[in-house]
Amino acid sequence: MFKGFKEFVMRGNVMDLAVGIIIGAAFGKIVSSFVGDVLTPLLGLVLGKVDFTHMYVSLTGGTYATLEEARKAGPVLTYGNFLQAVFDFLIVAFAIFIVIQQVNKLKHAPVPVPAGPPTTKTCNFCASTIPIKATRCPNCTSQLPSA
Numbered sequence: 001m002f003k004g005f006k007e008f009v010m011r012g013n014v015m016d017l018a019v020g021i022i023i024g025a026a027f028g029k030i031v032s033s034f035v036g037d038v039l040t041p042l043l044g045l046v047l048g049k050v051d052f053t054h055m056y057v058s059l060t061g062g063t064y065a066t067l068e069e070a071r072k073a074g075p076v077l078t079y080g081n082f083l084q085a086v087f088d089f090l091i092v093a094f095a096i097f098i099v100i101q102q103v104n105k106l107k108h109a110p111v112p113v114p115a116g117p118p119t120t121k122t123c124n125f126c127a128s129t130i131p132i133k134a135t136r137c138p139n140c141t142s143q144l145p146s147a
Contacts, residue, residue, distance in 0.1 A: 028092065035087045043087075055080030 008014065036053075044050040054067050060074035070076045120129050126140040135144055 027095075028088075031092050031095070032088055035084060035091060039087060039091070040084055052080040052084050055083070 040052050056067050057077045058064055058070040062073055064070040119132055121132050123130055123137040125142040128139045130137055
């Protein structure tokens with residue numbers, strides 16, 4: 001059983017997947033930091049000094065000075081965090097789109113296989129396609145000249 005598991009894990013696809021997941025997790029942290037620490041504050045500044053992480057609606061109906069106070073009072077709908085997660089997703093999706101576009105550009109077009117010698121010819125009398133070795137056309141029964 002251990003030998004079978006070892007063979008499974010050491011396959012190329014499994015190792016590629018593991019590397020992809022690890023790199024994806026690290027890339028996700030970079031994007032989250034970019035969105036949370038750079039993009040969202042700039043967007044908040046442009047929109048009039050809005051801090052998305054403190055945007056919420058208290059479901060208890062009360063008004064609170066801070067998010068922490070609202071959470072202590074009861075359930076809170078933190079839509080600012082949701083907006084930040086949407087920004088994260090859009091940036092990751094765009095980055096993946098750009099990477100895949102570049103990978104597709106780098107892929108070489110398959111080399112066309114050179115065509116072999118012809119296997120058919122055209123009948124001089126009825127213009128139908130016939131095997132190259134034919135001496136008589138099966139469609140019009142004309143005698144064909146030797147090649």
